[in-house]
Amino acid sequence: MEGYQRGRTTYRLAEQFGIHRVTVSQHLRRSGVSMRRQGLSDDALHEAARLYEGGSSLVRVADQFDVDPKTIWSGLSRMGLRIRDSHGRAR
Structure with missing residues (x-):
C-alpha cells in the first residue's frame, strides 16, 4: 500500500513482488486504497x-x-x- 500511495504504479509493484498487476489492484482495493x-x-x-x-x-x-x-x-x-x-x- 505504501509504495502505491507514494506514487508507484501497479505495474511496478507487480514487478517488485512477482505477481500480476491485477492481483496488486485487488489487494489495494481490499485494503481500502483509493485507486488513481x-x-x-x-x-x-x-x-x-x-x-x-x-x-x-x-x-x-x-x-x-x-x-x-x-x-x-x-x-x-x-x-x-x-x-x-x-x-x-x-x-
Missing part, C-alpha cells in the same frame, strides 16, 4: 504522440510515462495515429 486515474492526461498523450512520431517505440514511450505499452497504443489509436508494426513499418 488510469491512462494518460491529454497533455501527456500529446507528448507521447510527439515522442512516438519522432521515432520512439511504444515500449520506450510507455516506459517514459510509467504505463503499459497498450495504454500508449490505445491513446495514440484514439488520436488517429497510425501505429507502426514491430519492424517500424506503418500498418
